[in-house]
Amino acid sequence: MxxxxxxxxxxxxxxxxxxxxxxxxxxxxxxxxHDTRHTCASLLAALDVHPRVAMRVLRHSQISMTMDVYTQIPSPETRKALDRLIENLTTDQTA
Incomplete structure (x- = not known):
């Protein structure tokens, strides 16, 4: 609330x-x-946050709710793209 x-x-x-x-x-x-919860769960998974920690962040009482309903585990290709995105966003663009 x-x-x-x-x-x-x-x-x-x-x-x-x-x-x-x-x-x-x-x-x-x-x-x-409400969809921001799904986004949060998927981003936590992409960042290799332990599922139990994600469960607590989302305030779920069961790990199955977090993993089966809210989280989309990225494929290796997606993970590689996310790593490149993070690298690009954290690189000093003014140099």
């Missing part, structure tokens, strides 16, 4: 509008807020 500055619950539609605005400002595709 998310709250306003006054501590009252945020109306779901207002939260969704704010989330969509953040996506637009960041220049990323707009997805459902």
């Amino acid at each position: 998310f709250t306003t500055r006054n501590g009252t619950p945020i109306e779901p539609r207002n939260f969704n509008r704010a989330f969509e605005a953040h996506c637009q400002r960041a220049g990323v595709p707009t997805i459902r807020v």
Whole structure:
């Protein structure tokens, strides 16, 4: 649950509008807020985070929920592409 500055619950539609605005400002595709959980799980798997740790991050009570429903394990080709992306993003582009 998310709250306003006054501590009252945020109306779901207002939260969704704010989330969509953040996506637009960041220049990323707009997805459902719930889909960010799937993205988080898959990114943790791609970063070789232990499944039990990912389970705790996502607050699941069963590892099967984390691994079977939320996580997409990248193929070796996908992993190689992610490694190249990380290398490119962390390389100083001003040099």
